[in-house]
Amino acid sequence: MTTTASGKTRVPAIDGWFTTGDEPALLASRCEACGTYVFPPGPTWCPNPACSSTAFDEVRLGRRGRVWSFTDARYQPPPPFRAPEPYEPFAIAAVELVAEQLVVLGQVVGDVGCDDLAVGDEVELVVDTLFEDDDHEYLVWKWKPVATGVDGEGRADG
Amino acid sequence: MGDDGRRVAVLGAGMHPWGKWGRNFVEYGVKAANDALAEAGLAWTDVQFVAGADTIRNGYPGYVAGATFAQALGWNGTRVSSSYAACASGAQAIDSARTQILAGRCDVALVVGADTTPKGFFAPVGGERKADPDWLRFYLVGATNPTYFALYARRRMACYGATDADFAAVKVKNARHGAANPNARYRTPVTAEEVLASPMVADPLRLLEICATSDGGAALVLTSLEFARRHGHAEPVTVEAVSTVTPTFPQGRLEMPDLATDSAVAVPSGRRRFTAAVVQAAYDEAGVGPDDVDVAEVYDLSSALELDWYEDLGLCKEGEAERLLTDGDTTVGGRVPVNPSGGLSCFGEAIPAQAIAQVCELTWQLRGAAAGRQVEGARLGVTANQGLFGHGSSVVLRR
Numbered sequence: 001m002t003t004t005a006s007g008k009t010r011v012p013a014i015d016g017w018f019t020t021g022d023e024p025a026l027l028a029s030r031c032e033a034c035g036t037y038v039f040p041p042g043p044t045w046c047p048n049p050a051c052s053s054t055a056f057d058e059v060r061l062g063r064r065g066r067v068w069s070f071t072d073a074r075y076q077p078p079p080p081f082r083a084p085e086p087y088e089p090f091a092i093a094a095v096e097l098v099a100e101q102l103v104v105l106g107q108v109v110g111d112v113g114c115d116d117l118a119v120g121d122e123v124e125l126v127v128d129t130l131f132e133d134d135d136h137e138y139l140v141w142k143w144k145p146v147a148t149g150v151d152g153e154g155r156a157d158g
Numbered sequence: 159m160g161d162d163g164r165r166v167a168v169l170g171a172g173m174h175p176w177g178k179w180g181r182n183f184v185e186y187g188v189k190a191a192n193d194a195l196a197e198a199g200l201a202w203t204d205v206q207f208v209a210g211a212d213t214i215r216n217g218y219p220g221y222v223a224g225a226t227f228a229q230a231l232g233w234n235g236t237r238v239s240s241s242y243a244a245c246a247s248g249a250q251a252i253d254s255a256r257t258q259i260l261a262g263r264c265d266v267a268l269v270v271g272a273d274t275t276p277k278g279f280f281a282p283v284g285g286e287r288k289a290d291p292d293w294l295r296f297y298l299v300g301a302t303n304p305t306y307f308a309l310y311a312r313r314r315m316a317c318y319g320a321t322d323a324d325f326a327a328v329k330v331k332n333a334r335h336g337a338a339n340p341n342a343r344y345r346t347p348v349t350a351e352e353v354l355a356s357p358m359v360a361d362p363l364r365l366l367e368i369c370a371t372s373d374g375g376a377a378l379v380l381t382s383l384e385f386a387r388r389h390g391h392a393e394p395v396t397v398e399a400v401s402t403v404t405p406t407f408p409q410g411r412l413e414m415p416d417l418a419t420d421s422a423v424a425v426p427s428g429r430r431r432f433t434a435a436v437v438q439a440a441y442d443e444a445g446v447g448p449d450d451v452d453v454a455e456v457y458d459l460s461s462a463l464e465l466d467w468y469e470d471l472g473l474c475k476e477g478e479a480e481r482l483l484t485d486g487d488t489t490v491g492g493r494v495p496v497n498p499s500g501g502l503s504c505f506g507e508a509i510p511a512q513a514i515a516q517v518c519e520l521t522w523q524l525r526g527a528a529a530g531r532q533v534e535g536a537r538l539g540v541t542a543n544q545g546l547f548g549h550g551s552s553v554v555l556r557r
């Protein structure tokens with residue numbers, strides 16, 4: 001938990017779904033028996049119908065992935081979404097994590113629009129402000145394009 | 159031709175026109191029910207089973223729909239059921255009625271679904287619901303229904319080279335079909351230029367390419383084949399199959415309202431989409447295949463999504479839907495017309511009524527009674543539908 005320059009406390013918008021800090025990552029459960037990853041974390045049973053395990057490890061998902069698809073929100077979504085005034089459209093990406101073989105949806109960081117994105121692009125997970133109230137800044141994971149020219153394999157690095 | 163022990167007759171279909179009427183949903187359902195009964199030549203007092211499809215927008219799930227419609231028509235001691243399965247609610251209600259008939263528990267069943275909808279995006283149930291994926295997707299990402307439709311549309315562009323013009327052409331086709339349908343809400347033909355000039359909602363989808371939310375009601379009278387024949391219907395339209403199967407793990411396509419797919423590390427992803435599996439289960443039950451289909455009603459929540467359905471129905475290979483569309487195959491007059499009713503594009507979505515409305519349209523098509531939008535000589539039709547939380551449905555009808 002940290003504090004912003006304006007004295008607000010920074011807290012996750014939801015508990016237990018991601019880490020914060022320099023190299024934030026999504027948290028998932030991994031089935032001890034069959035290895036299936038589950039995000040969001042905290043399943044009671046393994047979703048694999050051929051596996052009856054109820055034991056899971058908490059793991060971090062890879063911080064980089066490939067854009068499976070993307071869009072944007074030109075109009076303000078209804079509550080419980082909370083948007084700053086005036087409303088600024090934002091991009092949304094579904095990102096494929098290669099090692100874990102799953103796709104995770106998330107907002108794309110603020111200054112990146114659909115024109116800056118393409119299916120297959122490499123992106124990295126960051127933690128950023130979702131919304132604020134008088135005392136708190138609420139955090140969520142977002143996707144950020146990895147600068148072009150960087151050699152990446154789009155797989156877990158931690 | 160399936161064996162008689164597995165088929166039921168559709169003797170009546172009825173609808174309340176779709177619109178934004180702002181009245182009680184019960185009124186739409188009762189109007190549709192009475193029209194369906196009149197078409198069947200039966201009275202409410204002949205009905206032995208009422209299957210309601212629920213809306214979640216009107217108090218207790220549609221006041222618990224089956225009973226609400228039964229009370230509105232006048233309590234008469236019928237058995238009732240109520241089904242909620244998101245967009246597939248209507249198909250589950252149809253299946254509930256069908257299985258009652260096939261089990262020999264009744265001869266005449268009434269299926270009713272109706273909705274009154276708010277303006278704008280569908281929003282989740284209120285309150286703070288951090289265990290509800292439908293609440294969480296709005297809260298954490300701002301992911302509306304069009305967000306998901308747009309992800310699929312962009313995927314088609316990246317994988318198959320679909321264009322804005324292809325998506326607009328779906329809307330133009332459906333608008334032309336719907337212009338002839340008295341139950342459609344939007345009955346004005348549009349041009350591709352108008353579609354492409356409408357505001358972008360969720361890139362690459364524009365306002366005229368995303369289905370609206372509507373008020374409406376639809377109803378069916380289903381009977382046993384024996385009852386139908388005894389009452390002078392020698393060759394009624396029949397329900398050959400109803401599929402409401404779940405996805406198979408691992409579900410590899412991001413589906414509403416999920417924020418993530420299943421992981422495929424332990425079990426490889428299947429080759430086919432969930433939506434294709436829903437249709438295949440209906441084909442299998444009916445003992446038919448894509449080549450047998452004369453007409454289809456599909457859930458075009460967006461213009462682009464209709465193209466996915468062509469492939470899920472097996473009307474073409476993956477990646478060839480754009481060509482099927484531009485060749486005119488899916489237009490009334492073409493090889494296998496899709497959405498002759500005008501589809502969701504011209505109706506907007508009245509969730510519990512929509513899967514029933516698809517069957518109403520095919521019933522009229524197979525009887526040759528779809529004036530102005532008739533698919534000539536249609537003998538076999540299929541519906542396809544998909545909604546939240548892994549629900550989908552497909553119904554096969556034959557005459």
Ligand SMILES: [Zn+2]
Pocket residue numbers: 031032033034035036046047048051052053
């Ligand atoms: Zn397992």
